[in-house]
Amino acid sequence: MKQLYLAKSATLTIALLGLWTGMAQAQNTKLKTKSGAGKVKTTVPMGSPSGAGISVANLDPSVKPCDDFYRYASGTWLKNNPIPDAESSWGAGSELARNNRAISLRILNQAAADRTAKPGSNAQKVGDFYASAMDSAAIERAGLKYLQPHLDKIEAVKDLAGVQRLLANPKSHVGNSFYGFRVIQDLKQNDVYMAFFSQGGLTLPDRDYYLKDDARSKTIRAAYQTYLVNTFKMLGDSPATAEKNAATVQRLETRLAQASRTRVAMRDIQAMYNKRTVAQLTQDYPNLNFPELLKLNGLGSVQDLVIAQPEFAKELNTMMSSEPLADQKTYMRWHLVTSATPALPKAYVDEAFNFNKVLSGAKQQLPRTRRALAATDGALGEAFGQLYVDEAFPPAAKARAKALVENLRAAYAERIQATEWMSASTKAAALKKLNAFVVKIGYPDKWKDYSTLNVSRESYLNNMFAAAEFAYQENLKKYGKPVDRTEWTMTPPTVNAYYNPVLNEIVFPAGILQPPFFDAKADDAVNYGGIGSVIGHEMTHGFDDQGRQFDAQGNLKDWWTKEDADKFMAKAAVVGQQFDAYSPLDSVHVNGKLTMGENLADLGGLTIAYAAFMKTPQAKAGQSIDSFTPQQRFFLAYGQIWRRNQRPESVRQQIQTDPHSPSQYRTIGPLQNMPEFHTAFDCKEGDKMVRPAATRAKIW
Incomplete structure (x- = not known):
């Protein structure tokens, strides 16, 4: 932990x-x-047992x-x-x-074993989600079956407008691609919510992992390249194509890293509160298509947003028009796969762990029970x-x-x-x-109401994506409502x-x-x-x-x-x-x-x-x-x-x-x-x- x-x-x-x-x-x-x-x-009383x-x-x-x-x-x-x-x-x-896990796993195993839970109840959803996460045989049989429709959506993109729609669509599940967007309390008027746009799009833990030239950083980037190449090959790319696509992802992420603020700079709260009208954002960053982003997220009435890092938005706006469409699609394909990895066949999970060994020093992968518990x-x-x-x-x-x-x-x-x-x-x-x-x-x-979240034992990946979409939509629905304290x-x-x-x-x-x-x-x-x-x-x-x-x-x-x-x-x-x-x-x-x-x-x-x-x-x-x-x-x-x-x-x-x-x-x-x-x-x-x-x- x-x-x-x-x-x-x-x-x-x-x-x-x-x-x-x-x-x-x-x-x-x-x-x-x-x-x-x-x-x-x-x-508590004095005189407690010695050593307690x-x-x-x-x-x-x-x-x-x-x-x-x-x-x-x-x-x-x-x-x-x-x-x-x-x-x-x-x-x-x-x-x-x-100790907490011992209690939690006992509860989850009981829930997974209970097939009599009322459909739609919390007990059914908890039990089925955990059971699907534990069903490694079903995950291996499925292969990329449940991921393929999402890969196909990326492949179908034909132009910048298609990229904009895909990034804005909460059902696209392209992971941490390019930027972050959510609804938060307005920092200066916290009885209302505001829309918030921030830097993002990196796989490595921090911008400096891409930019430092010390030996440790170079070792991590080399291991990351191996991780990228091997994953692309598992997706069906030839070795040469996999090498090219891996280099593309590293290049785009490095460009995003160069435009990103450091973690120390991110501690300057005042510098992050940059409220702009949608009209101004459309003029300044036309390639980010904020009207489309807001519309597809049910926020068409929003009049202004806070842009946490304007310099990042400026560089991303340039990237969207200057980077080849094929490269952007390769990048989004990578982020889709990494967001889905826990629910993909073992080979994908093992490849991710091989990279994590270099990053964290862990020598052995966490048991599936631990990973399934955390996901549930x-x-x-x-x-x-x-x-x-x-x-x-x-x-x-x-x-x-x-x-x-x-x-x-x-x-x-x-x-x-x-x-x-x-x-x-x-x-x-x-x-x-x-x-x-x-x-x-x-x-x-x-307690949170999960009635609109559908969970079954058919597919762990579908459950993961459904839960991610549920959480995202729950966040977006806050806009215009009283703050939930x-x-x-x-x-x-x-x-x-x-x-x-x-x-x-x-x-x-x-x-x-x-x-x-x-x-x-x-x-x-x-x-x-x-x-x-x-x-x-x-x-x-x-x-x-x-x-x-x-x-x-x-x-x-x-x-x-x-x-x-x-x-x-x-x-x-x-x-x-x-x-x-x-x-x-x-x-x-x-x-x-x-x-x-x-x-x-x-x-x-x-x-x-x-x-x-x-x-x-x-x-x-x-x-x-x-x-x-x-x-x-x-x-x-x-x-x-x-x-x-x-x-x-x-x-x-x-x-x-x-x-x-x-x-x-x-x-x-x-x-x-x-x-x-x-x-x-x-x-x-x-x-x-x-x-x-x-x-x-x-x-x-």
């Missing part, structure tokens, strides 16, 4: 600011802002906590838990996800999620998590009030935003959490509200250091360098004084410089600008969680468990949730593409700045876990 990131994905590159690269909507509790407000109540929530066996006592707390907290676990062959990394989140969760996540929460998430867990959230919110309010660098007016606006946080825990109040972006079994700035909400799926993050049998120190730091992380995203640009209502609107904003950015720059210096591999450094938001969220989240924990009876009593003080247990819990072994290939890819820092730096980075940690473990000036006072980061 992917590392637990507190995710960052979806609507825009900034849309969800979360924990990893893994449910009723609660009423907001109004915070008092006068002296004495924010009293925190304990959520923290594994003493994971510690490496040969490492001094003030030298390398990451190794101290989890060193023995790191030594004893090699990465499974099918994984690119393995950590605490992986173990929790494995992606296609029918809330239908399947209802079955999951019935078994894995009792109502009491939801209530305990809600209490923790409110305790963190109260502690955050006090920290904002006590902040010495922020003016009174900005503090008031910050408290207003904090007060307005919507909290979603476990699962949605209103009950919607979730993650499914209930997901081991992750997120903050959504345009809804000003923090969301914690049921999947993450389990050990080691949340343990009903553990003492408060463990839960505040674990899920408490996760909660604080998501809250802090509302005040990081991106989230702070959205107001209490979720609109992209500046509510800071210039002086306060300048002070904040200066403090954030200290964190950026700190992480720039970290190097997990030779010549590979963390990108402090790319990871800025997540690093700020880790530091702020841990700071707030500790402040909330110190109000609990356990912290005040100071009673040790397993020879560790409550404060030490808090930090040990935090350190142990980030334990993770990772392949070098995966580390390189994360550094290049992911807004989250590698796990060891997510552990030591915040702690090096925290005097509370230094006191808890008696660290002194000069110790590796103590940053010099002049370079120590402090924001909240």
Whole structure:
């Protein structure tokens, strides 16, 4: 599985600011802002069983906590838990996800075995989708039978107008071809939806994979060429034609990459909000045919769009008229096939995995059960999620998590009030935003309606395409309707959490509200250091360098004084410089600008969680468990949730593409700045876990 990131994905590159690269909507509790407000109540009793929530066996006592707390907290676990062959990394989140999968697979196998489910019911759809994904014999027999009609549509294109229609048609299933298009909340008027056009069209994880000339990038491009050639040959191309077509795809994608913004540039939210009228877009980019795109997607009434990267649209407009039609068709043929690969015969899946081995370092393909589970969760996540929460998430867990959230919110309010660098007016606006946080825990109040999605056991590929079309149409249908504030972006079994700035909400799926993050049998120190730091992380995203640009209502609107904003950015720059210096591999450094938001969220989240924990009876009593003080247990819990072994290939890819820092730096980075940690473990000036006072980061 992917590392637990507190995710960052979806609507825009900034849309969800979360924990990893893994449910009723609660009423907001109004915070008092006068002296004495924010009293925190304990959520689990003191005197929990010795060792609950923290594994003493994971510690490496040969490492001094003030030298390398990451190794101290989890060193023995790191030594004893090699990465499974099918994984690119393995950590605490992986173990929790494995436990969740055991429950999920039991549910899915039961659903697939039940042939009595009412036609059209969620149980029928979940069971049939999973069964079709597991039926490898049927997939082999089908070959390209169900893909061929889509290949034929590409082959039938005769001119630029045909390309435009194919790209605009939601039934064409040409994958990630050329650009992205969807409906999202208007960032500056978030009670309405807007149409959004963005850069896209790449197969490799990032633009830089096409453009860098280092040895690693060249190796990946060579492996990609092999992947392309072999796939085209399986589609029936001669070896010479396959080589030519592979070079065509790489050439077109490289041209798109050159026009694409970097991931750091994509973090500039204001620069992405470029609203243009359809008339202006038609004049500026005639070859993209926006009227046709909108018409075929049922959005003929749309008057304007946001173009996230105008320079990309300009280059794509030129490409559509200058690139040979045959080359464009070859490119779309490739993207159709790659979007369909999971449902194609084994030879196609194996070829894709051979390339992934080079990219991620994984040595063995995930078992079909894992792949089928992930696909079912992606296609029918809330239908399947209802079955999951019935078994894995009792109502009491939801209530305990809600209490923790409110305790963190109260502690955050006090920290904002006590902040010495922020003016009174900005503090008031910050408290207003904090007060307005919507909290979603476990699962949605209103489950998604899948009644228009047809699923059968005939064809996994047809089911995949039907689910993709359903999701796309569900997105488009939002336009012109009131914003749905009950919607979730993650499914209930997901081991992750997120903050959504345009809804000003923090969301914690049921999947993450389990050990080691949340343990009903553990003492408060463990839960505040674990899920408490996760909660604080998501809250802090509302005040990081991106989230702070959205107001209490979720609109992209500046509510800071210039002086306060300048002070904040200066403090954030200290964190950026700190992480720039970290190097997990030779010549590979963390990108402090790319990871800025997540690093700020880790530091702020841990700071707030500790402040909330110190109000609990356990912290005040100071009673040790397993020879560790409550404060030490808090930090040990935090350190142990980030334990993770990772392949070098995966580390390189994360550094290049992911807004989250590698796990060891997510552990030591915040702690090096925290005097509370230094006191808890008696660290002194000069110790590796103590940053010099002049370079120590402090924001909240």
